Amino acid sequence: MATITVNGESRTFDGDPGTPLLWYLRDEAGLTGTKYGCGQGLCGACTIHLDGVAVRSCMTTIEMADGKSVTTIEGLSPDGEHRVQKAWRELSVPQCGFCQAGQIMQAASLLAKNNAPSDAEIVEEMSGNLCRCGCYQRIHAAVRLAAEGV
């Protein structure tokens, strides 16, 4: 039996401890904001926070999350007004939008540890989050905007 805090709420799970958090969140907890894109930690669409740090939920098992705190896009901000979310809207970043929850969670994790990232640091942190629509230019600009103030 694993106990995980998800968006501030304590939950227990007694299934296969090897289940990736992604599938627990989506299929069991009903939190569908976290997306499946590759299942191999290659695209970043499933990025969530584990104790405040961005991880790929498709590569993070229940076992690895036991006793820890998980934040998903739904829990990033109680009113959806996290500065990264605001910056994303300000610059109209998304096209199809599918990868954006992962992008936003990755950017929020970056800014939580480094409030004034250089361009190189933004690239380094965000480079594992793929966007097939090609919103990278705006993603980069939105991370910068969130850092400097929306």
Place this chain on the structure above:
Amino acid sequence: MLHYLEQEARKVEKREEHRALIENVSRRKVLGGALVASGFVLSLKILPAGAREPLKPYPTGAEGMSDKTVSDPHVFIAIDKNGDVKIVTHRSEMGTGIRTSLPMVVADEMEADWSRVSLVQAPGDEPKYGNQDTDGSRSMRHFIQPMRECGAAMRQMLEAAAAAKWGVDPALCRAKAHSVVLLDDSKKETGKKIGFGDLAEAAMALPVPARDSLRFKTAGEFTLIGKGETKIADLRNITVGKATYGADVRLPGMKFAVMARPDVLGAKMKKYDATETLKTPGVEKVVEIEGVYAVPRKFHQLGGIAVVAKSTFAAMIGRDALQIEWDEGPNASYDTDAYTKEMAATAAKPGKVIRNEGDVDKAFASAKDVLTVEYHAKHLVQAPMEPLVAVARIKDGKAEIWAPVQSPYGARKDIAEALKMPIEDVTVHVTLLGGGFGRKSKWDFMIEVALLSQKLGGDPVLLQWTREDDTRHSFYHTTSVERIEMGVDDKGKVTGWRHRSVAPSIVSTFAPDSGYQFPIEYGMGFVDVPFDIPNFRCENGQAMAHTRIGWYRSVSNVPRAFAVQSAICELAHKVGRDPKDFLLEVIGPDRRIDLKASGFPEDFWNYGEPYESFPIDTVRLKNVIRLVADKAGWGKKLPEREGLGIAAHRSFASYVATVVHVAIDEDGTIRVPEATTAVDCGFYVNPERIRSQIEGAAVMGMSNALYSGISFKNGAVEQSNFSDYNIATMRNYPKKVTTVIAEPQGPDWHTGGIGEPGVPPFAPALANAIFAATGKRLRNLPMGEKVT
């Protein structure tokens, strides 16, 4: 796209078309009342063109699409008593912004306050909404007019309702910002007004104005169109994780499934053993889904074994434990290396003549120089970030399918057939699409889940394709060899052009494969090259398909623009000319191409558009070249290992030119600090989304140019996931994309496409820039991430 393909396969007679047209109109008369149906088809001919009207109705290819267009405000608009406006959005949203942009057109024409508008996504129902095949960059091109008609009609109904209420001449009532205001005799506002909500009931009860009585807004009256400040409707939901994509649909008691499919096209299952699968915790059932093996395969399911479980993960683990033996069949020898050699050998020989003007052999014989160049391109897979997925349920004799689908009505028809149910009992709900790029126009994944639900007694089930499934079981962008020979005389003028194109054709998916391409493919950057070269010949060599060939954003334009725009730059360098000047010179004088005089095929496709409304206009092509050259500072001095490249291409009735600035690292890594694109898509609606499409097209253009390729070995796709199917990442993408949107220079610069036209010029502009920077000419797609 599909509609054209079906036409091609069936060779529909014009007479039949005409009959269908009449039936269609009469049916609408019955359904919507005589006024509603006052003749969509006829209206295009009889509408008078007011001198100051910005919208002078013109025919489009929508008339050739199944179920054409509908512009009935009762179908698309509902106004609540409290003034809230609902607008139906009937095209699929895959990232272009169309779900927002078409309702913007309606809202603007009817003077609705955008903040009071909410959107309703239409299910697949073309007889009601008009064509819904969101493909071919057609949504705005085909629906800007019907949506303007719809909005204008609603505006006039609101004005008429206010006039009746006040007992005044309707000419004194003007809709303005969600109210109707009363004017005095000198047409000045009196200050008296009624809100849309108070007029709603009366307005909706009025007859819809006849089409020829509609007054359209003039350019100065637009509040949304052309303004560029409107955010996409789903922006907030996307940023807070509440937007619903295919896999986010949840039904009570819903199961999760994945499926094992054959790796080789046409392979049949010999036997399978699911013993271990059924022992997997969470797995509930395995279900065989029969494939359809008849050729042409169309969008039929491949067949295989579905594993149904309590969660997607359990289903995946269960699938890993399946033992399946396949009888692979004749496509098991498909091998990309060998096939490419065959295509090149075919391209070296004369092929079927598709366009011919003058005498190219004579031109080559008397030329000072003949340059022969050959470009290869691998298959591509669409790889939208959202892998294919769909949900189905059959309850009380009614089937419902939820899916991220580009063509919900086409899907509905085939699903009904597969389920052996009447189409009235099948509903297709459209979710947001996490990218589409052409893959989600093919509904094999929806047929699978519908059949699976049926086999489960109608239980609700979600069928998830893994990324590996998505990569290995697509309808692939073709692989190709494009060979171009060019002759120049002693003055450096191009006198001859012979282009041989060899590529397995999309039509092989829909009709018996002849190995030859068909008008749609010929029309994408092959026969329609608008060069002023007196001896011009296009030939097509045979190439049989061994996988499902489909379409991918921009389709054949990707390899063709790469070949044509690289070739002309190669020739410019050979004769010592500036590539931009040489390109302008080869395009030649201002003109609309005379198809007959230029030796075009009689069935020239022109993106399905009537040529009179959407001609190939060299003025527009040269205009974007000049605009982009100015903006990018063409000719500026750059440091060593840096260079500029230019390319221009017309596709989907829009004109695009791109300048890529390349910088080559010490280790040979190709970087693009800047790309500039000028786009002329005619009369435009949403410049903010045009820019986002062009930015995205540059990134996808970079993926196509440098990274992405699908190859086959022993009949199976060699790639599986983003580990080996590479796309541009944050580490290396065109860092700064600048978009110049060309202002229409005339009332007949009609709205063209925007989703696809940005892609084709990018790869050749990049290849040309690499040559400028290094002197190395890269001719094979993908070119690789480094210049070696």
